[in-house]
Amino acid sequence: MNPVMMDRMSWIAYRDRIAEDSPVVFLPCGALEQHGPHLPLGTDALLATAVSAGVAARIDGIVAPALSYGYKSQPKCGGGQHFPGTTSLDASSLIQITRDVIRELARHGVRKLVVVVGHYENQWFVTEGIDLALRELGPACPLRVMRLEYWDFLTEQTLARVFPDGFPGFALEHAAVIETSLMLHHHPELVRMDLLPDDGPAHFPPYDTYPPRPQWVPPSGVLSSARGADAAKGATMSQELTERLVAAIRGEFAD
Template sequence: MTEVRMERMSWVEYRRRIDAAEPVVFLPCGSLEQHGPHLPLGVDALLSTAVACEAARRTGGIVAPALSYGYKSQPRCGGGQHFPGTTSLDGDHLSQLARDVIREFARHGVRKLALIDGHYENQWFLIEGIDLALRDLGHDCGLRVLRTEYWDFCTEDVLREVSPDGFPGFALEHAAVIETSLMLHFHPELVRPDLIPDDDAANFPPYDLYPPETERVPASGVLSSARGATAAKGEHLAEVVCSGLADAVRVAFDPP
């Protein structure tokens, strides 16, 4: 199988691949954040990397090492900053990190870059990093950047299948059925199904208070139940997401 991971290539091989085919370079973006007692802290980077690798295999792309730290965990979508292990960046630092690496990829001759975000809180800081990098480079630099959250490729059909009792929404899908099922598919050795908590979905008001009301967050850190997670659901989710992402980069970068 052709190698897709940039960190496993020599610079000579990397340059050959960039020069030969103008490949899409995928940059996974994650976090180091609690994901309940049954999933590891690195879920967001592990999943965005796994999805990016599969899309890269289907499109002749390259996957750069993930940005593995993310913006601060928010109670209503990630449980919040009060959990041990959750280790986050100030927003400006994440933007500058993204800005720096995007500028470096442009220097290598990369013309198609896809940021695959696996941590919702990163969104606007990654967008800022893209904007600043393109401003540094000049908008006629030839680099185009696609940015997405991988779960946006989930179709209504697959969400109905995964959550037959009703989909709780992506904000409450933290350490819940989608992430747990995808981890059972991509990294089963890192999942502890026996530790999936019995908590019901968190019930947040439609606003945030600062300092955060940590008592509203389930003690487990899981925002809606992961009990329905299975490897089979993860396999189907992965296929829908990876094929959707592969199609999207083809259409975005090489329109017919």
Template sequence: MSEVRMERMSWVEYRRRVETDDPVVFLPCGSLEQHGPHLPLGVDAMLSTAVACEAARRCGGIVAPALAYGYKSQPRCGGGQHFPGTTSLDGDHLSQLARDVIREFARHGVRKLALVDGHYENQWFLIEGIDLALRDLGRDCGLRVLRTEYWDFCTEDVLGEVFPDGFPGFALEHAAVIETSLMLHFHPDLVWTDRIPDDGPAEFPPYDLYPPETERVPPSGVLSSARGASAGKGALLAEAVCGGLAGAVHTAFVAS
């Protein structure tokens, strides 16, 4: 099977693949952010990369190194900036980083680029980076860009199996069942199951106050209990999101 990780290729092999195969290049996007006492800080980049790699294997794509720093963690979906280890970018810096990288891929001759986001707070800043890059490159540059959060490929049927007692919502799933199960599937050596807390679900009002009300966030940083996580659920989720992403790429770049 051909190598999918860009950083493991020589520039000669990368150029050949781009010129000969016209591949989709996947750009994982994550963060360096607390994920409770049972998961590592790099979960978002690790999972977006793992999902991108599996999708790339299915469609002959290439996976670039992840944008591993993300926009500032928010209490209602990431626990907040007050946790040691959480290391974030200002929004305009993330947008400019995405802008620069997208322009570089266009310079390489890439025509199909898929940004796979694994950090809830990144969304609008990545969109801004895409918009600015395409504005710089011009309408006739030939580059098309797909952007998605990988969890959007979790179907209702899969969520029903993973959450038989009811799904708490993606915002509260920070460091909870979905991410813990996927880590048990892709990186089981980096999950410390004996440290899983039994917090949540956290309760937040339908508004934000500034400075943030950090006391509303469980001390562990976990917004909903991860006790229901398992490698089996991770495999089920992985098939849904990896297959869904590969199908979306085919629809966007091949079938259209």
């Protein structure tokens, strides 16, 4: 088995893998933001990396270090910027960091890149970074990029098993059952189940205000209850994510 994590490889081993095998390289994109009292601030990057590593192990890929800072946390899906520890980037900064990293990977000779978004608010700014990088590299560059949000690969059947009382939607799942279960599966030592709050589900009006109103968000930062989360659900979701992502990536990059 080849090593999976890029930052644990020597430059020579990395160079040879890229030149000889043309592996799929994964770029996880997370955030540093509050995830309630029971999950760590780095949950988004940790999970995007764990998902990427599970898939990379199956297809002999390489996982680059995560982009661990994300776009500003929004009240309706991340709780907002008023929480201590939430440390965010302006949109232009995230766009440029994404562009720079992709441009560097192309310089290394990477031809197949999967950008795995683990922070809801990152989506369009990461997309812009991809677009700018490819525009700068030009049409002759052989690099091809997939961008995905890993949660989109969970099927309705699995969500129905994880949420027997009804799925509240991905936006309200911030620090709730999905993320808590996946963290219990991948990083149980970082989860404090004894600190689970009883907040949520949050109820937001169909509009936003600026400056945002912190009082819209439950004091714990959890937008719907994480009660019912467990490692078995995390394992079920992780297995499905791996299987479906492997199939999608193999299909997209089939020679």
